[in-house]
Amino acid sequence: xxxxxxxxxxxxxxxxxxxxxxxxxxxxxxxxxxxxxxxxxxxxxxxxxxxxxxxxxxxxxxxxxxxxxxxxxxxxxxxxxxxxxxxxxxxxxxxxxxxxxxxxxxxxxxxxxxxxxxxxxxxxxxxxxxxxxxxxxxxxxxxxxxxxxxxxxxxxxxxxxxxxxxxxxxxxxxxxxxxxxxxxxxxxxxxxxxxxxxxxxxxxxxxxxxxxxxxxxxxxxxxxxxxxxxxxxxxxxxxxxxxxxxxxxxxxxxxxxxxxxxxxxxxxxxxxxxxxxxxxxxxxxxxxxxxxxxxxxxxxxxxxxxxxxxxxxxxxxxxxxxxxxxxxxxxxxxxxxxxxxxxxxxxxxxxxxxxxxxxxxxxxxxxxxxxxxxxxxxxxxxxxxxxxxxxxxxxxxxxxxxxxxxxxxxxxxxxxxxxxxxxxxxxxxxxxx
Amino acid sequence: xxxxxxxxxxxxxxxxxxxxxxxxxxxxxxxxxxxxxxxxxxxxxxxxxxxxxxxxxxxxxxxxxxxxxxxxxxxxxxxxxxxxxxxxxxxxxxxxxxxxxxxxxxxxxxxxxxxxxxxxxxxxxxxxxxxxxxxxxxxxxxxxxxxxxxxxxxxxxxxxxxxxxxxxxxxxxxxxxxxxxxxxxxxxxxxxxxxxxxxxxxxxxxxxxxxxxxxxxxxxxxxxxxxxxxxxxxxxxxxxxxxxxxxxxxx
Numbered sequence: 001x002x003x004x005x006x007x008x009x010x011x012x013x014x015x016x017x018x019x020x021x022x023x024x025x026x027x028x029x030x031x032x033x034x035x036x037x038x039x040x041x042x043x044x045x046x047x048x049x050x051x052x053x054x055x056x057x058x059x060x061x062x063x064x065x066x067x068x069x070x071x072x073x074x075x076x077x078x079x080x081x082x083x084x085x086x087x088x089x090x091x092x093x094x095x096x097x098x099x100x101x102x103x104x105x106x107x108x109x110x111x112x113x114x115x116x117x118x119x120x121x122x123x124x125x126x127x128x129x130x131x132x133x134x135x136x137x138x139x140x141x142x143x144x145x146x147x148x149x150x151x152x153x154x155x156x157x158x159x160x161x162x163x164x165x166x167x168x169x170x171x172x173x174x175x176x177x178x179x180x181x182x183x184x185x186x187x188x189x190x191x192x193x194x195x196x197x198x199x200x201x202x203x204x205x206x207x208x209x210x211x212x213x214x215x216x217x218x219x220x221x222x223x224x225x226x227x228x229x230x231x232x233x234x235x236x237x238x239x240x241x242x243x244x245x246x247x248x249x250x251x252x253x254x255x256x257x258x259x260x261x262x263x264x265x266x267x268x269x270x271x272x273x274x275x276x277x278x279x280x281x282x283x284x285x286x287x288x289x290x291x292x293x294x295x296x297x298x299x300x301x302x303x304x305x306x307x308x309x310x311x312x313x314x315x316x317x318x319x320x321x322x323x324x325x326x327x328x329x330x331x332x333x334x335x336x337x338x339x340x341x342x343x344x345x346x347x348x349x350x351x352x353x354x355x356x357x358x359x360x361x362x363x364x365x366x367x368x369x370x371x372x373x374x375x376x377x378x379x380x381x382x383x384x385x386x387x388x389x390x391x392x393x394x395x396x397x398x399x400x401x402x403x404x405x406x407x408x409x410x411x412x413x414x415x416x417x418x419x420x421x422x423x424x425x426x427x428x429x430x431x432x433x
Numbered sequence: 434x435x436x437x438x439x440x441x442x443x444x445x446x447x448x449x450x451x452x453x454x455x456x457x458x459x460x461x462x463x464x465x466x467x468x469x470x471x472x473x474x475x476x477x478x479x480x481x482x483x484x485x486x487x488x489x490x491x492x493x494x495x496x497x498x499x500x501x502x503x504x505x506x507x508x509x510x511x512x513x514x515x516x517x518x519x520x521x522x523x524x525x526x527x528x529x530x531x532x533x534x535x536x537x538x539x540x541x542x543x544x545x546x547x548x549x550x551x552x553x554x555x556x557x558x559x560x561x562x563x564x565x566x567x568x569x570x571x572x573x574x575x576x577x578x579x580x581x582x583x584x585x586x587x588x589x590x591x592x593x594x595x596x597x598x599x600x601x602x603x604x605x606x607x608x609x610x611x612x613x614x615x616x617x618x619x620x621x622x623x624x625x626x627x628x629x630x631x632x633x634x635x636x637x638x639x640x641x642x643x644x645x646x647x648x649x650x651x652x653x654x655x656x657x658x659x660x661x662x663x664x665x666x667x668x669x670x671x672x673x674x675x676x677x678x679x680x681x682x683x684x
Contacts, residue, residue, distance in 0.1 A: 148600070175564060189636075
C-alpha cells in the first residue's frame with residue numbers, strides 16, 4: 001500500500017510544475033520574476049538587483065509561487081502560491097509587511113484600486129479579502145486575518161481582476177465561468193451582489209484583463225481560455241461583445257501542419273490600462289499575438305503577430321507598465337527534470353507596445369535583443385538566473401509548460417488507492433477549540 | 434417471469450415504477466459528473482423541455498422563460514402539484530441523480546399522455562445545481578426556488594456540501610428576481626437552523642411574514658406534495674421551514 005503511494009507521489013510532483021511569472025511596476029521602476037519558490041526583483045531605476053527583506057519565518061516562500069501582482073499605485077506587491085502563504089510587500093523598501101496564511105493553495109491575487117484590500121483566491125474556489133488598514137510604509141502589519149468574500153463552488157479560480165473603476169471584482173474559474181461581483185464598501189462582510197456572469201467560453205478561463213473604453217468607466221473585460229479564444233465582454237450586463245479565435249490563427253503559423261488544437265490555450269493576457277491593445281501568449285505559438293480592441297465597434301481583432309526567433313520561446317507570463325511602451329515576457333518552469341541547476345527563466349522584451357490612432361499600430365512592435373533591453377545584462381543575470389540560457393533548456397521548458405497547462409486545469413484522476421491515501425491528509429476537519 | 438413485474442412502466446397506470454429507478458439518497462456534489470451543461474441561459478433548449486409550447490426554431494428573445502426551479506426535485510412530487518396549480522408558468526426540476534432524473538422524465542411524459550394539454554409546463558434536467566445554476570437561468574429570471582428536504586450532510590467536514598450556504602445564496606439571489614421567494618424545508622432540526630441562519634444573515638433575503646405564509650398556497654405543498662414530506666408525515670415527524678423573499682441589497 002505504501003509503494004504505489006510513494007510512486008504516485010513522485011508523479012504528482014513531476015506534473016505540478018509551476019510556470020515562471022513576471023510582473024512590472026506600474027511606473028516601470030521594478031521588474032519581478034517568480035519561478036518556483038524564488039522571487040527575483042530588479043530595480044530598473046537604480047540598475048541593480050534587489051534584496052528582499054522578510055522578518056517572518058525562514059526563507060520567503062516555501063513552495064511554488066502561483067500569483068504575483070503590483071498594486072495600482074505601485075506601493076504594494078503581493079506574492080502567493082502553493083505554500084499557502086500570501087506575502088504583502090512594501091514595493092519601495094521591499095520589506096515584507098505581512099504574511100497571511102491561507103487554508104488552501106492560492107491560485108490568484110488582486111489588489112483593490114484604492115490599495116486598501118488585497119484579495120486572493122484559492123484552489124477550492126473561495127476568494128478572500130484582507131484589510132490593509134493601518135498600512136504604514138515602515139511597519140510590519142500585525143497578524144492579519146482574511147475573510148471569505150465570495151465563492152465559485154468547487155472550482156479552481158484561475159484569475160482575479162478589479163474593474164478599472166474598482167467597482168467590481170471579477171473572478172474566473174476552471175469551469176468556464178466568469179463572475180462579476182459588486183465590490184462593496186465593506187468587502188470583509190462579503191461581496192454578495194453578483195452583477196453578472198460572463199458565460200460563453202467552452203473551456204477553462206485562464207486569464208483576465210481590462211481595456212479602456214471611454215463611455216464605460218469600468219472598462220471592457222478581455223478573457224483568454226483553453227478554448228483558444230479571447231473574448232470581449234461588457235461586465236455590467238455580462239454580454240459577450242466579440243470572440244477572437246486566436247487558436248486557429250496560431251495554428252496557421254505553425255510550420256508543421258499538425259492541428260494541435262488541444263495545445264492552443266491562451267496562457268496569459270496583458271493590456272495597458274489606458275490603451276486598447278491586448279497582448280496574448282498562446283500555447284504552441286512562439287511569439288505574441290497582438291489584438292486590437294475597437295471600442296466603438298465593440299470588437300476584437302488580430303492586429304499583428306510578433307514572432308520570437310531563436311529558440312522555442314513560448315511565454316508563460318506577460319507584464320507591462322502603462323507609462324512605458326515595453327511588453328515584458330518570461331518563460332520558464334520551476335523544476336526541469338534532469339537539470340540540476342537552479343531554476344532558469346528567460347526574459348524577453350518587445351518595444352513599441354503602444355497604439356496611437358484607431359486601428360493601426362503606429363510604431364512597429366519589435367523584439368529587443370538582450371543588449372537593448374532596459375536593465376541590460378544585469379537584469380537578465382538577476383531575473384533569469386544566468387545571462388545566457390541554452391536553447392535546449394527552453395525546449396524542455398516549453399514541453400513542461402505544455403504539460404503543466406494541461407494538468408493544472410484538468411481535474412486530476414486519482415486511483416482508488418491514492419484517493420484513500422489522500423483522505424488521510426485532509427485538512428478540512430473540525431478544528432478542536 | 435411476469436411481464437408486468439419486469440417492465441419499468443406499469444401497464445395499468447402507465448406511470449413509471451419507482452423500484453426500477455431507486456437510487457441512494459446521496460450523491461457527491463463535489464465530483465464532476467459527466468452530463469451536458471448549457472454554455473449560457475440562452476443556450477437552454479426550451480423545445481426539448483416544453484415541446485408543445487416551443488418549437489426548435491424558436492429564438493429566445495421575448496418568449497416565456499422558466500420561473501420556478503425545484504432544486505433537488507427528487508421523484509418530482511412538488512413539480513407535479515405545482516404544474517396544475519400554476520398552468521401558465523414554466524417550471525423545471527434539477528436533480529443530480531441519473532436514475533431519479535430518468536424517473537421524473539418518464540413520469541412527466543406519462544402524465545402528458547394521460548392528460549392532454551396538461552403538464553406541458555413542467556420538465557426536469559440532470560445537473561449539479563451547486564455549480565451550474567447560472568448556466569440555466571439569467572439574472573432575476575426566477576420567481577420561486579424550492580429546496581425541499583436537502584441532504585443534511587451531518588458531519589461538520591461535509592457542511593460545505595450543503596446546498597444552502599452563504600456563498601451559494603449569492604447565486605440563488607442572482608437568479609431570483611426581486612420579490613422572488615425561496616422555500617426551504619427539512620425534517621432535520623439542525624439543518625433547519627442552519628438554513629434559517631444562512632438566509633437570515635444574507636443581505637439579499639428577508640423573512641416572509643406569518644400572514645404571507647398563511648396566504649401562500651405553495652407553502653402547504655412543501656410538506657405534503659413530496660415523497661419525502663409524506664414519509665415524514667407518516668412517521669409523525671416535525672418539519673422546519675424557512676421561507677424568504679429576495680430583496681434589493683441595502684446600500
